[in-house]
Amino acid sequence: PSAPPLRVARRAASSVAEGSHAMAPSAPAAPVGGSVGLALAATAASPSSSSSSSSSPSLAVLRTLVLGGVLGAGAALIWWRSRGRGRSEWWYVGRHSQLQPGPAGWKQLEFGADRMGLWGGAAVCRRDSDGKWVAFIRACPHAGIDLLAGDIEDLGEGPIINCPAHSYLFNASTGSCLWDASRGGPPTTPHLAVFEVWQHRLLGIWVLPKPLLEPHAKEAWDQAKADATQLAVTDIILDRKFPDFPK
Numbered sequence: 001p002s003a004p005p006l007r008v009a010r011r012a013a014s015s016v017a018e019g020s021h022a023m024a025p026s027a028p029a030a031p032v033g034g035s036v037g038l039a040l041a042a043t044a045a046s047p048s049s050s051s052s053s054s055s056s057p058s059l060a061v062l063r064t065l066v067l068g069g070v071l072g073a074g075a076a077l078i079w080w081r082s083r084g085r086g087r088s089e090w091w092y093v094g095r096h097s098q099l100q101p102g103p104a105g106w107k108q109l110e111f112g113a114d115r116m117g118l119w120g121g122a123a124v125c126r127r128d129s130d131g132k133w134v135a136f137i138r139a140c141p142h143a144g145i146d147l148l149a150g151d152i153e154d155l156g157e158g159p160i161i162n163c164p165a166h167s168y169l170f171n172a173s174t175g176s177c178l179w180d181a182s183r184g185g186p187p188t189t190p191h192l193a194v195f196e197v198w199q200h201r202l203l204g205i206w207v208l209p210k211p212l213l214e215p216h217a218k219e220a221w222d223q224a225k226a227d228a229t230q231l232a233v234t235d236i237i238l239d240r241k242f243p244d245f246p247k
Helices: 004-016 035-044 057-082 225-242
Strands: 091-094 108-114 121-127 134-136 153-154 160-161 170-172 178-179 193-200 204-211
Touching: 035 225, 108 160, 121 193, 121 204, 153 225, 160 225, 178 225
Parallel strands: none
Antiparallel strands: 091 204, 108 121, 121 134, 134 193, 153 160, 160 170, 170 178, 193 204
């Protein structure tokens, strides 16, 4: 995915240095990568009072310049990748170090989505096995149950969120409702609100709300496939949670 524009990157660098969340402002016309890098590098490379006597000034300057160059190049890359996107809608949600254990096989970072015009809390999740990222509103569109209390499985076509209350299924990347208790037609449960994720080790984790999908077309709905998907996801969850249970 395209990355946040430069001023967003500048705010990210500031947020990382201060250890706080930040709101992404609008995009500027051109990059000033070096100033972003040097600003953060100066913070990172400033020697403490206890170590200033043992660190030579030339080494501190060199460290500042190297780190500044790396961060400046990163900021310029972000601007280059964001050209054509227009005004920024990306939101900074946190740092990699803030990720906590989440659903089985995933790390999670919770954030508020009210500032994005979406009700309720949300979460960004990273899969341990391959670094796959997804982000979604936590409240199930059916009954408001916290989806983070459920599971995120994969049958080979992308991560699927399983609601812990009624086993309703949602595609974690698109938000599509893949199965609910409706019979004889597509799900009546609304699709899930999800986000595009962009992340960088130095500039943090960012999300962009994706447009909500249109309802499934009745003529294209395959009830047998949906039921098979629901049973397969349930089997994976039960096998993991009860490995000694006789099959």
